[in-house]
Amino acid sequence: MxxxxxxxxxxxxxxxxxxxxxxxxxxxxxxxxxxxxxxxxxxxxxxxxxxxxxxxxxxxxxxxxxxxxxxxxxxxxxxxxxxxxxxxxxxxxxxxxxxxxxxxxxxxxxxxxxxxxxxxxxxxxxxxxxxxxxxxxxxxxxxxxxxxxxxxxxxxxxxxxxxxxxxxxxxxxxxxxxxxxxxxxxxxxxxxxxxxxxxxxxxxxxxxxxxxxxxxxxxxxxxxxxxxxxxxxxxxxxxxxxxxxxxxxxxxxxxxxxxxxxxxxxxxxxxxxxxxxxxxxxxxxxxxxxxxxxxxxxxxxxxxxxxxxxxxxxxxxxxxxxxxxxxxxxxxxxxxTNDVAVLPSGKKSPGLTFYYVTKSIIEDDGNVKEFIIKQTKLDTFEIEYISENELVSEQIQKIKEAIDLYLEPNLIFTFTRKTVLARTNRGKLKQFKSYL
The missing domain is CATH 3.40.50.12780 (ANL, N-terminal domain)
Structure with missing residues (x-):
């Protein structure tokens, strides 16, 4: 050859x-x-x-x-x-x-x-x-x-x-x-x-x-x-x-x-x-x-x-x-460096922290395929995910408890189930993004 x-x-x-x-x-x-x-x-x-x-x-x-x-x-x-x-x-x-x-x-x-x-x-x-x-x-x-x-x-x-x-x-x-x-x-x-x-x-x-x-x-x-x-x-x-x-x-x-x-x-x-x-x-x-x-x-x-x-x-x-x-x-x-979340208490946390927290809980049963996290306000985060079945309230509760523990209490999270997640024009998945 x-x-x-x-x-x-x-x-x-x-x-x-x-x-x-x-x-x-x-x-x-x-x-x-x-x-x-x-x-x-x-x-x-x-x-x-x-x-x-x-x-x-x-x-x-x-x-x-x-x-x-x-x-x-x-x-x-x-x-x-x-x-x-x-x-x-x-x-x-x-x-x-x-x-x-x-x-x-x-x-x-x-x-x-x-x-x-x-x-x-x-x-x-x-x-x-x-x-x-x-x-x-x-x-x-x-x-x-x-x-x-x-x-x-x-x-x-x-x-x-x-x-x-x-x-x-x-x-x-x-x-x-x-x-x-x-x-x-x-x-x-x-x-x-x-x-x-x-x-x-x-x-x-x-x-x-x-x-x-x-x-x-x-x-x-x-x-x-x-x-x-x-x-x-x-x-x-x-x-x-x-x-x-x-x-x-x-x-x-x-x-x-x-x-x-x-x-x-x-x-x-x-x-x-x-x-x-x-x-x-x-x-x-x-x-x-x-x-x-x-x-x-x-x-x-x-x-x-x-x-x-x-x-x-x-x-x-x-x-x-x-x-x-x-x-x-x-x-x-x-x-x-640009994937860092700034929290209401002034604490800075790499976006990956959330990812680890949610990942550890979500992944247990293989239901959730992929997810991304967006910070929209100082205390507000949106999690978009793709899954076989919608997340149930117990799962969401568990995620919230883990976030209180790893990050800080009183953060607001919304969960949106999607059929497809936005990737960059090259096909990369941006795991965490802060819009602050």
């Missing part, structure tokens, strides 16, 4: 062979060599953008002598201006890889990567998937993702899927009738792995559970399942392992950067230290000790087309105490 994937990258001007060789070199560095490599790359990328990127040099106040800690923290708002104003000298829209962020943080923007740094992104993906016996040139992917709904966009995406050795399961409608069609495909096609949005893959697993089917039994070629873009809860991971019969691997990435962290075969969430530099900072932008939560700030070490230097991605996380510069381990991803 020819290496269609690598060939497609090369034809599009992405030097994948060189990128794979460079990545291999970085991986083989000793601990001491790596520390020197990191300092060198940080200095190189800052100097390059101060010199060749007017947008960045203006933001950084033109000084080349700045220490790392004095460099500005870049946020998504900074980047919401026309791309032409942010491109480095020597790059144009025609000579770079262009894309836009998903907007799941509520702040979408267009970004560019130079072709070499994008090739490195692919080399890094190829290496990490390779840890689990997946080869992009030969492995067949079952892809749970959104898809453009306009005719040309739809056909283009399907053609890209064909070239990339994947079959797409669009996630906008996940009714039982559609999930039954998904199941049929697994009976007839020899998929090697599953990749896609957590929430839709979890729904598929719940459907399998109801039908008492283990996916590996009907599709024996399956080796692994990679979930991305949304939180994977421990209980969901257990469900996936049980219904799929294969390893479930958690990845965390951002389209404008790279894969940020990827579960390694030891079950650790290993941070990508080859193409990125990840910092965890407090409110005042000072680094916090390992084991302490803070905002995740990321530097892309190779992207010359667009500066992503000390870029605040909008997530909160914790690096493990056993992290080293060469092998940082993400202990916990707590969620997005």
């Amino acid at each position: 020819i290496s269609l994937f690598d060939i497609t990258l090369r034809l599009n001007g992405f030097p994948i062979k060189e990128a794979k060789a460079e990545l291999q070199k970085i991986v083989n560095l000793s601990e001491q060599e790596y520390v020197l490599f990191l300092e060198k790359k940080k200095k190189e990328i800052v100097d390059f953008h101060l010199e060749n990127n007017p947008f960045y040099s203006q933001l950084a106040g033109n000084s080349t002598a700045k220490s790392w800690e004095e460099l500005p923290i870049l946020n998504k708002q900074n980047l919401q201006k026309p791309l032409e104003e942010r491109l480095s000298k020597g790059y144009s829209k025609k000579t770079v890889y262009l894309n836009k962020t998903s907007g799941s943080s509520g702040t979408p923007f267009v970004f560019a990567k130079d072709k070499y740094s994008h090739a490195l992104t692919w080399a890094s993906n190829i290496m990490r998937f390779g840890w689990f016996g997946i080869d992009f040139n030969h492995s067949y992917q079952a892809r749970f993702y959104g898809i453009p709904m306009d005719f040309i966009g739809y056909q283009k995406e399907r053609f890209k899927d064909f070239l990339s050795g994947r079959f797409r399961f669009p996630v906008f409608d996940l009714s039982d009738a559609i999930l039954e069609k998904f199941l049929k495909k697994f009976r007839t096609k020899k998929f090697d792995y599953i990749n896609g949005y957590t929430s839709s893959i979890v729904l598929f697993a719940k459907y399998l559970e109801k039908k008492n089917i283990v996916l590996k039994d009907i599709c024996p070629t399956l080796k692994a399942c990679f979930v991305t873009s949304e939180m994977l809860f421990e209980s969901d991971k257990k469900l996936l392992e049980k219904q799929f019969g294969i390893p479930i691997i958690n990845e965390y990435g951002a389209s404008e950067l790279d894969l940020i962290a990827f579960e390694n075969p030891k079950g650790e969430w290993q941070v990508n230290a080859e193409t990125l530099f990840v910092e965890i900072l407090d409110e005042n932008n000072n680094p916090v000790p390992h084991g302490t939560e803070g905002k995740i700030v990321i530097t892309s070490l190779f992207n010359k087309a667009n500066p992503f230097i000390r870029y605040e991605i909008g997530d909160i996380g914790i690096l493990d105490e056993k992290s080293t510069p060469q092998k940082p381990i993400l202990k916990k991803l707590i969620g997005r």
Whole structure:
């Protein structure tokens, strides 16, 4: 079988062979060599953008002598201006890889990567998937993702899927009738792995559970399942392992950067230290000790087309105490900074807290398939859910008691049963949203 994937990258001007060789070199560095490599790359990328990127040099106040800690923290708002104003000298829209962020943080923007740094992104993906016996040139992917709904966009995406050795399961409608069609495909096609949005893959697993089917039994070629873009809860991971019969691997990435962290075969969430530099900072932008939560700030070490230097991605996380510069381990991803509920008492609670509370109670009998929580006022929350049967007053009472306990008393909750929940235009399910 020819290496269609690598060939497609090369034809599009992405030097994948060189990128794979460079990545291999970085991986083989000793601990001491790596520390020197990191300092060198940080200095190189800052100097390059101060010199060749007017947008960045203006933001950084033109000084080349700045220490790392004095460099500005870049946020998504900074980047919401026309791309032409942010491109480095020597790059144009025609000579770079262009894309836009998903907007799941509520702040979408267009970004560019130079072709070499994008090739490195692919080399890094190829290496990490390779840890689990997946080869992009030969492995067949079952892809749970959104898809453009306009005719040309739809056909283009399907053609890209064909070239990339994947079959797409669009996630906008996940009714039982559609999930039954998904199941049929697994009976007839020899998929090697599953990749896609957590929430839709979890729904598929719940459907399998109801039908008492283990996916590996009907599709024996399956080796692994990679979930991305949304939180994977421990209980969901257990469900996936049980219904799929294969390893479930958690990845965390951002389209404008790279894969940020990827579960390694030891079950650790290993941070990508080859193409990125990840910092965890407090409110005042000072680094916090390992084991302490803070905002995740990321530097892309190779992207010359667009500066992503000390870029605040909008997530909160914790690096493990056993992290080293060469092998940082993400202990916990707590969620997005904009998904925090402010309560009447002044207490702040990550939106995920509600999710955990309601999830633990709702999930007992498998009646509720999915739900989202919206904060409409300081003390008022709406829970929209999809279920076989309407929630009964005892269940609602139990949820209220748990919320009193975990959050605070006297909050007002309304429950609305829906046939379908709103997803983003990419097909992501936004679990908690504050409208304050």
